[in-house]
Amino acid sequence: MGRTLAEKVWEQHVVRRADGEPDLLFIDLHLIHEVTSPQAFDGLRMAGRPVRRPDLTIATEDHNVPTVRGPIADPVSRTQVETLRKNAAEFGIRLHPMGDAGQGVVHIIGPQFGLTQPGMTIVCGDSHTSTHGAFGGIAFGIGTSEVEHVLATQTLPAYRPKTMAIEVKGALPFGVTAKDLILAIIAEIGTGGGQGYIVEYRGEAIRNLSMEGRMTVCNMSIEAGARAGLIAPDETTFNYLKGRPHAPEGEAWDAAVDYWKTLRTDDDAVFDKVVEIDAATLTPFVTWGTNPGQGAPLSSVVPAPEQFGDPIERSAAERALEYMGLTAGTRLTDVEVDTVFVGSCTNGRLEDLRAAAEILQGRQVRTRTLIVPGSMMVKLQAEAEGLHEVFKAAGAEWREAGCSMCLGMNPDTLAPGERSASTSNRNFEGRQGKGGRTHLVSPQVAAATAVTGKLTAPADLV
Amino acid sequence: MDAFTTHTGTAVPLRRSNVDTDQIIPAVWLKQVSRTGFEKGLFAAWREDPSFVLNDPAYTGASILVSGPDFGTGSSREHAVWALQQYGFRVVVAARFGDIFRNNSTKMGLLPVILSPEAVETLQKAVEADPATEITVDLGAREVRATGETWSFEIDDYTRWRLMEGLDDIGLTLRHADAIAEYESERQPWLPKTA
């Protein structure tokens, strides 16, 4: 019987297999940031263990960094970043600190350097590591104990998750983005729908996505509960990688491409579960609640809790509406927003900024609008194209790279009761600041919303 | 980590679903570089509400959390596990858990127990009716026992053994250093290096 892509990549990385034990899996790339690593390095020090493969490890500062120029004001945040610097120096790990041209959100810099390649295993102490699966590898988030384990051994003991195919049939209609697609998928299968699975996204609509769109989709796999999400590599993948600093060159490139071409699910392979989505029916999508599965088409209304048959979902909807300050039956396009955030590892790449700029060109924003590039490189490229001028002329704030309002560990937060349209990935209670209310949207909807002050589809702008 | 064999204690009913790790411990608490002191951050936003169940003195000293489904979804922050443990919890019972949270728990010796939604409901009702209700979680027998009823739960043999022995994963893996070295010698030459 044939094998799925996930099975192929997994098998390629098994260091040791024994009956009744998890597989010991080799890790090709370990990404580190300041938040989930300090206790892991402490553990190494206490046990007197070195980092086994500093040459397969890379660190950056992202979660705590301010997005206005200057030092970190909060002493606790500063200590955490300084701790990473000390640890990186002590253990010989390459670090891209604040201000460095290579700095940025951990899931943006890996692909940007060409470090994320097809067929690899990639981990990071961060659940959105699933982003890297867009290149056709297995990439997943781990906790701090596992970070320490990978630092010490470059391996992880793990059971192979089951496999799920999400088949997106047909083409996305004009104006419907990768973000709308993944929000619709999560609303369909639920926040627990992917638990215990590696999801392979397949089908015409997926193949037609750019690498950046594929990263947006894979990024949010975790919001459906999946361990990882991946997409088979193809010419789009190879073209993206070619010429990047860490991509293979010359003969090595040819050998790599030959191997990468084998990284696809065999025609006779069987997935443990298959979900089909009809792309042609999709429209711009937003969340109305406090988990990413609580979403609906922007053209619809805030749902009534009674619509949910399951009592647990019903009470979750009741709670969510109360927290969000929303009334059932309100048209989503009537929901007024105070702040718009464009950025994060979901939608903080150049393509996302271009999409927002196209809409803001020649228009004025009515809300506080933060445009935060996902990395310094994205920032420099955007500035080379003049996008920053478009944003500034529209009245938006053009910031330095970092996680920013995605989780509000730095000063970019919502005040209690404030409402945002955000291109990030989590609308949890308090995620963007205590009492803050988050609607997850695409960069296009974010930009159109900034213009009108209400949740708005770009097509509805005059 | 401490070994886990059998634990008997009282329980807190948490009648919420999708208890994401941002709720278990909000991001401001993640700035710490130590491994201690997280109990104060546990459910920090929810605890500001005086009617929140953890503020009910009837549940003081409880060591088992019985939650609605999809507990520990979202962020990979192991701080969520540390906060629960440091607050005094040894076990979390729910019908479904976020995968990363479940992994993190078993690395730290906090036992995640998956029971059916009906069993969770029975337990929640029992401890709501009488907060002094004792629940026994027997990892050896893979059983939860309370109010004269017994429910079995599943956990793989390897994780159970590791928890019952209180073993450190890294030490176990380093026994296979030769296998790792052999694998490393056969990796494709084009694979990227950061340095």
Ligand code: SF4
């Ligand atoms: S941008 Fe947001 S989701 Fe992505 S790594 Fe940073 S905090 Fe996490």
